[in-house]
Amino acid sequence: MDQPTVGILHPGSMGAAVAACAATNAAAVLWCETGRSVSSVERATQFGLTPVATMAELLDRSDIVISLCPPAAAEDLARDVAGHRFAGVYVEANAISPERALRIAALLEPDVTVVDGGVVGSPPVGGKTPTLYLCGPAAASGRIEELFAGTAVRTKVLGTEIGKASALKLSYASFQKASRVLVALAVGMAREHGVDQELIDVASRRTESYLAEPQYVAKTAARAWRWGPELEEAADALAAAGLPPEMLRAAASTLARWHNDKDNTELTLTDALDRLAHP
Template sequence: MGAAVAACARPNAARVLWCPVGRSPETAARAERAGLEPAADLDDLLRQAHVVLSLCPPAAAEDVARAVAERQYAGVYVEANAINPERSQRIADLLVGSTHAVVDGAVIGSPPIGGKRTRLYLSGPADALALLEGLFAGSPVETPVLGNDIGQASALKLAYSSYQKASRVLAALAFGAARAHGVDEALLDVAGKRQGSYLTETGYIAKTATRAWRWGPEVEEAADLLASAGLPDEVLRAAAQTLARWDSSKGLTELTPDEALDRLAQP
């Protein structure tokens, strides 16, 4: 997602950089395909970049922000990770004093490649929002503005994720239970008679498995969002625990739904 979104800024930006230090060969290959220019290290990147877009697994969001804050970065920092509003505010507080502005962002949709479009929802200071709108103008990345408060974009992302990702987990569990009793085809028939049911999208079971390593932490963040609003968080905690059974499925691009369900049935 990070490389695909960054590539969409290329027509409106003089240069689009990325930091390869500590990243995998797969990440480097994606950045190269996206036409991103490698910086020598984070210090080199921050000396040149007017805008930093942070798109990484939720667990790393504060570490990245802390590393940027330690270097007294003076540009616009876009916190676009799937984290809860309290963490977004902590990151904004961490960067206050050096950074020109912190923007809360939320990417919703598929990576903007192959004709697909995505939305980068934004909230934060008006001047920084205008800069980002211009940066992605005319690209497959739309930039709807939610308001000026840090946390609004993060709340929208996790509110959506709490339904979308947990629904995928429930669909996999439903098929796992049905398959164990030899009625999975009957379940598919029942689901097919209803409009818009995730139960009809059996191919997504394998996709969910291969994405579990990053979906699980995001669902935990969504559970934190519910808890902070005084709402029950147990369903999402359970969904995250279910996704954890698929952690080792990362990168298995040829995984089938049946193989994914076999993995799900293992403690």
């Protein structure tokens, strides 16, 4: 089979690294540079992606398009794609609810073949090996498996039902990300009473407790702008299943207190806890 041309929408930290892996088995990996930030340009250049001037050109040249963007933008992005004459495979790989994934599939089908995807793990750099879970038409899922064969992105097909990959991603993210928020609250409360080190000592005697890693709170604060919308999506998924969404909505509200710390790599644990208590 000829190597496909792949388009990535848009090369953020995860998208650019995933696209670079796809380049192993692709003829080219394209991205649209119009309107993107300086950091996006730097990432795309770092990972050897090929710039094009317009979305129309990207879609005209691509056999496969992978959407990896902030959750809130996923549907509008799919709507933009639907306005062009793309007729290839569209991998909806964002952290969105199964219901949103189904709406996106309805926007694009039947002209476009939609594969629902969910990335679990860190970006595939520095030895990290995330898994891209897939569901959708078998032949299309198979093409995505081939695209990432032999790369740092593992793939696993969950079946043909759109929404399963999104559900798995959000199920995992609900625990993983909400747990980090709980660490911030627990350590913050303990610090208020002067027992934060004792709390960490208690947690350290347990296995694999996030409470034993309070330094991660600062990273949580820096990523709050992305994690909050993801937890809102997960809350929507819980509500749709008849389960209480309040905890995740509350966690998203907590993350909103760090809104001004977007990608702040200089933030310390003390800074993050101070801003949590006094936004």
